[in-house]
Amino acid sequence: MAFVLPDLPYAHSALADRGMSQETLELHHDKHHQAYVTALNGFVDKHDDLKGKSLEEIIALVKDDADRAPVFNNAGQHWNHIHFWNALSPEGGRLPGRLETKIVEDFGSVGAFKDAFKAAAVGQFGSGWAWLVLGPDGKLKATKSPNGSNPIATGEGKPLLGLDVWEHSYYVDFRNRRPDYVTNFLDNLANYEFAEANLG
Numbered sequence: 001m002a003f004v005l006p007d008l009p010y011a012h013s014a015l016a017d018r019g020m021s022q023e024t025l026e027l028h029h030d031k032h033h034q035a036y037v038t039a040l041n042g043f044v045d046k047h048d049d050l051k052g053k054s055l056e057e058i059i060a061l062v063k064d065d066a067d068r069a070p071v072f073n074n075a076g077q078h079w080n081h082i083h084f085w086n087a088l089s090p091e092g093g094r095l096p097g098r099l100e101t102k103i104v105e106d107f108g109s110v111g112a113f114k115d116a117f118k119a120a121a122v123g124q125f126g127s128g129w130a131w132l133v134l135g136p137d138g139k140l141k142a143t144k145s146p147n148g149s150n151p152i153a154t155g156e157g158k159p160l161l162g163l164d165v166w167e168h169s170y171y172v173d174f175r176n177r178r179p180d181y182v183t184n185f186l187d188n189l190a191n192y193e194f195a196e197a198n199l200g
Contacts, residue, residue, distance in 0.1 A: 002041045003055070005034045006082055014090045019184040024172045032168055033081045036148075040074040047071070055079045056152060063153045076148030080129055083150075083162050089191035099196035106140040114186050116142040117163075121182040127166040130182070132195060133157030161195040 008029055013022040040058075044050045050058055050071070058075045062068040095103070100110065107113040113132075121130035124144040131143050131150070135157040143156050144165075151159045163185050170181035 001052075003037050003044075003078060005029075005037045006085070008085055010088075010090055015088060015189060018090065018092065018188040019173060019181075020088065020189060021173050024169070027172065028164075028169055029081075029085065033078070036074045036077040036081065040071070040078055043068075043071045043074065055082075059150075059153050063149075072153070073148035076150055076153060079152070080148065080150050080162060080164065083159060084164050086194050087161050087163070087191050088185075088189050089194070092185075092189040092191050093187050095192045096196045099192055099199065102140055102199065113140075113142070114183075117186060118179065118182045120144040121163055121165050122179050124165050130163045130165055131156075131159050132161040133159055134199060158198065158200075160198040161190060161192070163190075 008025065012025045012029075015025065016022055044058075047068075049061070053061065055075055055078060059072065059079065062072045062075070065072070095110065103110055103113045107116060117130060117132060120142040121144065124130060124146065126146065128144055128146040129150060131145065133141055133143055133151045133156055135141050136155075140160070141157065143151065145151065145154060150162070151157050163182065165178060165182070167176075170178060174181040174184075
């Protein structure tokens with residue numbers, strides 16, 4: 001069964017007054033994400049060992065295979081974007097109690113968490129992602145991954161909240177000001193309820 005582009009969990013215009021325009025979502029979701037899905041389905045059609053497998057299974061199968069890097073990149077980007085649309089909310093920026101307690105416990109303060117996440121996001125050279133993950137040691141940490149990679153591929157932990165820092169995710173609204181885009185995400189767009197639910 002072919003992979004499909006999921007609908008956004010909100011209208012294309014729902015985030016416009018919080019710093020992410022309708023134009024950005026139309027380009028990012030409808031064009032960029034669709035292109036990853038289309039490419040991935042093309043690769044699955046050509047490789048029998050990928051047929052019937054989940055995204056996570058495909059990522060695990062090809063992550064160390066240099067010859068199938070395009071498969072990994074498109075599978076990773078499909079997974080990452082499914083996560084990303086849920087990591088955004090028209091009511092974003094509000095930390096629920098259990099997650100806030102865990103953040104303060106592991107980072108020292110909410111401000112320290114935001115600083116660490118922003119450092120990861122801004123410090124990712126070129127295209128990639130920033131993540132809040134629950135590490136194998138049970139502690140929260142901020143991390144980053146290049147291109148289409150993610151923490152399920154690197155083994156760095158369970159992804160709770162991911163931010164796309166490819167230029168197409170912010171250039172319409174923030175031009176080259178990635179730090180401002182990251183701050184706006186943390187303060188106005190981040191779906192911390194989604195992150196808390198991912199804690200388990």
